[in-house]
Amino acid sequence: MAERYEDSYLYRLRHSAAHLLAQAVTELYPGAKLSIGPPIENGFYYDIEFPEPLREEDLPALEAKMKELAKLDQRIERSEVSREDARALILDSSIPCMGSEVAEYKLQLLDAVPEGEKISFYNQQRTDREGVQHRFLDLCRGPHVDSTKEIKAFKLMSIAGAYWRGDVKNKQLTRIYGTAFETKEELEAHLEMIEEAKRRDHRILGRELGLFMFSPRVGVGLPLWLPKGAQLRMTMIDFLNKEQMRRGYLPVVTPHLGNAKLWDVSGHTIAYKDKMFPFMVDDEKETFILKPMNCPFHIEIYRSSLRSYRDLPVRLAEMGTVYRYEQSGEVAGIMRARGFTQDDAHLFVRPDQLVEEFTLVVDLIQAVLSKLGLQNFRARVGTKDPNSDKYIGHDENWELATNAIFEACQAKGLDYEVSPGDAAFYGPKLDIVIKDALGRDWQMGTVQVDYNLPERFELEYIGEDSKPHRPIMIHRAPFGSLERMIGLLTEQYAGAFPFWLSPVQIAILPIADRHNEKAHELFVRLRDEFGYRCEVDDRRETLGKKIRDNQMQKVPYMLILGDKDIEAGTVGVRSREEGDLGAMSLEELVKSTVS
RNA sequence: GCCUCAGUAGCUCAGCGGUAGAGCACUUCAUUGGUAAUGAAGAGGUCACGGGUUCGAUUCCCGUCUGAGGCUCCA
Helix, strand or coil, X not given: CCXXXXXXXXXXXXXXXXXXHHHHHHHHCCCCEECXXXXXXXXXXXXXXXXXXXXXXXXXXXXXXXXXXXXXXXXXXXXXXXXXXXXXXXXXXXXXXXXXXXXXXXXXXXXXXXXXXXXXXXXXXXXXXCXXXXXXXXXXXXXXXXXXXXXXXXXXXXXXXXXXXXXXXXXXXXXXXXXXXXXXXXXXXHHHHHHHHHHCCHHHHHHHCCCEECCCCCCCCCCEECHHHHXXXXXXXXXXXXXXXXXXXXXXXCCCEEEHHHHHHHCHHHHCHHHCCCCEECCCCCEEEECCCCHHHHHHHHHCCCCECCCCCEEEEEEEEXXXXXXXXXXXXXCECCEEEEXXXXXXXXXXXHHHHHHHHHHHHHHHXXXXXXXXXXXXXXXXXXCCCCCCCCHHHHHHHHHHHHHHHHHCCCCEEEEECCCECCECEEEEEEECCCCCEEEEEEEEEECHHHHHCCCCEECCCCCEECCEEEEEECCCCHHHHHHHHHHHCCCCCCXXXXXXXXXXXXXXXXXXXXHHHXXXXXXXXXXCCEEECCCCCCHHHHHHHHHHCCCCEEEEECHHHHHHCCXXXXXXXCEEEEEECHHHHHHHHCC
16 A cells, blocks of 8 residues: 555655745744745645745745755754743744744644644754854644755745635735655656646647637636637537436526526525625616526426426436626636536435435436546535534435435445535535646536525425425536536647547648649538538648648548549548558548547 | 736747837748648737836836736635
């Protein structure tokens, strides 16, 4: 079994690098208040309150100071002390980096150490050749490496603001991000990997491949889909619709806005208000809102007829475009837009169907992820945070719902982690989390169990006993959103989508003008007889130029058409991955090659 | 919303107190080409926007907008 990162030498090294950073900060910026500095997935950070704002151009000097301090070969030593002694140390202004002026956060951290737990400090010190004393002492659980000289390969990456203890109400500290590795080679490789990831950034590829664009004249976070991106969406929608039809889903279509009263009933106008676009009040004094979710509309459709227990489950599906007023700093290209389309559906089920229906949804999600070629995902069960009051509904229903999710995951052999506080405000959920090229987590598919909206909207079905009963709702979106999924897939494949997804599957390249007519005939055949998405590149350019351009557009196949081919009744086939495949007939091409 | 950074031609970027430059893309001309860029010419910019400093601002300062990386929040 592999060693856990938390137990590794690298983890200790990065933790010590964070201390080294803090030591450099205290020497260069007296009065800086230290808070916390942990190792993280790809490096470390330290959160610090500076007397003057720190700027990015200050980082090289800090890095140089760190190098100098590292070379001093300061021994890093642990000591355990009593709570009283810890307090005294933190307030001892004779120690560099300590003293009452800079103790604010360290004292709070000390108070947060649970009673009975050991309190430890890590100390590193050395007098340099000029006789200057260097010392750094930090309240810290550890562990660390033995000496600062082990910290050789590191780099300070960036500066960011971060709220003390992650709470917006607190002061914002300056977070310095850095990374460290055991060797210079590993550090270089990591930096190279980041560069590579930037090259496959979905925003860059999205423009280069003609998938989507943004215009400030349209508005923040509102993508415009270009022909090739729109084709990609349609292909994904077709695929999902077929999967859903096989599973008994029924299509519905609902408007983009509706009467706010609906959302009063659902609870959105209260719980979700700051995420909604400004309300629209018309002459009749009716208020309309742009829908941030599709649920209330689907609920109205459910309510439109009297439902029997025999009718359930009712599964209403819609590609529903919703609008959420994300804070300006939160929009992120297509991954986090203000208008986006959910592959949404709402399932109205009897209590005895809940686990089975949830299981079928998990099955659908697994099928979708597998078809899209997404293997590296995590499943996360978001449960209620017992300390928060943002949730609605009864505790016993929350428990029933949460248990149903666990049961369904176990039935489908889906490994999951539990994340308290990640539930929706109306119920617990199962989320699929996938990393992008830069290693950032994105929530993709989601399934949510909801006892609350059926209650608020007084949903009913007539049971076997001819009495009304209350259904349970399942909200689910296997992609999560089309926008985010396309962004993720673009990075995943670096723009080279699998054949079935490629906006243009086959490019036909006539060599000279006199081949254009045949090229267009071929185009029509491939489109109408075989259903392929094709393009003819009849620009007056050389073949080499056309090949290069279509290769950069990541078109899976190019068909080259010249005198030789027309005479022989063949085409020259070139594959995106394998290059020139030689001449073949159309039948050969369709049968054995294109896929 | 907050912290840091950035905004020069459609795209990628250089320049930096004396009113702008390259490559690609675009247009025109020549070339009709066999597996990753044919050659030449031309056209393109209120240097994001608004103020200020200055004889003079794309360049320095302030504000706004937009984008990026984080934080908070989320599909």
